[in-house]
Amino acid sequence: xxxxxxxxxxxxxxxxxxxxxxxxxxxxxxxxxxxxxxxxxxxxxxxxxxxxxxxxxxxxxxxxxxxxxxxxxxxxxxxxxxxxxxxxxxxxxxxxxxxxxxxxxxxxxxxxxxxxxxxxxxxxxxxxxxxxxxxxxxxxxxxxxxxxxxxxxxxxxxxxxxxxxxxxxxxxxxxxxxxxxxxxxxxxxxxxxxxxxxxxxxxxxxxxxxxxxxxxxxxxxxxxxxxxxxxxxxxxxxxxxxxxxxxxxxxxxxxx
Numbered sequence: 001x002x003x004x005x006x007x008x009x010x011x012x013x014x015x016x017x018x019x020x021x022x023x024x025x026x027x028x029x030x031x032x033x034x035x036x037x038x039x040x041x042x043x044x045x046x047x048x049x050x051x052x053x054x055x056x057x058x059x060x061x062x063x064x065x066x067x068x069x070x071x072x073x074x075x076x077x078x079x080x081x082x083x084x085x086x087x088x089x090x091x092x093x094x095x096x097x098x099x100x101x102x103x104x105x106x107x108x109x110x111x112x113x114x115x116x117x118x119x120x121x122x123x124x125x126x127x128x129x130x131x132x133x134x135x136x137x138x139x140x141x142x143x144x145x146x147x148x149x150x151x152x153x154x155x156x157x158x159x160x161x162x163x164x165x166x167x168x169x170x171x172x173x174x175x176x177x178x179x180x181x182x183x184x185x186x187x188x189x190x191x192x193x194x195x196x197x198x199x200x201x202x203x204x205x206x207x208x209x210x211x212x213x214x215x216x217x218x219x220x221x222x223x224x225x226x227x228x229x230x231x232x233x234x235x236x237x238x239x240x241x242x243x244x245x246x247x248x249x250x251x252x253x254x255x256x
Contacts, residue, residue: 021063023090026072027208029079030087091246092218094239098144101225103176106142107166108132108150112159119159126153131222133183141171141183143224180228184220192217193234200241214242 067073072083079087108127112120124134130149132140147165154160171179181187196214221235229235 021059022066022070022072023086025063025067026079026083026087027090029073029077090215092215094218094221094235095223097223097229097233097235098225101143101227103169104143104145105168105171105176105179106145106147107139107168107171108142108147109139109164109166110159110162111138112162116159116162119157122157123154123159126150133180133222135171135179135183141179143180143222143228177228177230180224181230184222184224186224186228186230189217189220190230190234192220193238196238197234197241200245211246214238 064073064077067083068075070082071080072086073079110120110123112123124140127140127150128134130142130146131144132142132146132150135141147167151160151163151165154163170176192213196210196217199210217238226233
């Protein structure tokens with residue numbers, strides 16, 4: 001099983017890991033990329049743009065100016081306290097994996113007209129963020145009861161009439177753990193956690209690439225109850241190591 005070879009800079013934006021170039025510039029500074037070279041800020045900008053690949057020198061320069069205007073960095077590119085807070089906010093806060101499960105699936109099915117494509121796409125995004133997984137295009141399931149939240153959202157968007165909620169102890173013929181793996185690709189997710197753990201175990205530094213890979217894994221993790229997870233789930237160990245190593249990165253930064 002191979003991990004996708006997608007440039008981390010692309011994932012950072014397409015997966016909404018870093019929401020703007022100002023955050024990206026702060027991120028680079030936190031990891032020691034693009035910080036002053038030879039005492040010249042212009043050199044720092046060029047280095048950051050080179051590291052960011054598809055981002056231009058002008059866009060990095062604008063991001064640095066914006067960060068200064070917001071009070072996140074000083075003129076010498078050292079971070080202020082507000083900048084430190086901003087960077088800390090980029091670090092994910094993983095939820096706990098519930099130890100118990102009541103063997104109940106919560107389902108949402110919908111049939112939204114094509115004329116409301118935008119509303120349908122927004123609903124799918126809400127379902128994903130809440131913790132639902134896609135079994136089919138119009139049938140989503142969740143191990144926890146967030147039906148009320150989804151129906152409340154649908155009512156505000158005036159699409160409630162197109163949704164059908166349901167509760168069931170079984171969905172299809174697959175066992176619950178097999179179903180969870182099918183919907184959320186848990187074995188692949190577990191492998192990604194393992195690769196992250198191995199990278200740190202091999203003494204690799206907590207680099208921007210490794211940090212963003214970890215964020216992307218956390219974003220894909222539904223944090224299901226333990227009975228639904230594969231045996232020997234690596235998520236718990238990965239979260240503990242991430243907190244340890246990335247906290248060390250922050251402590252070691254000269255700017256901090």
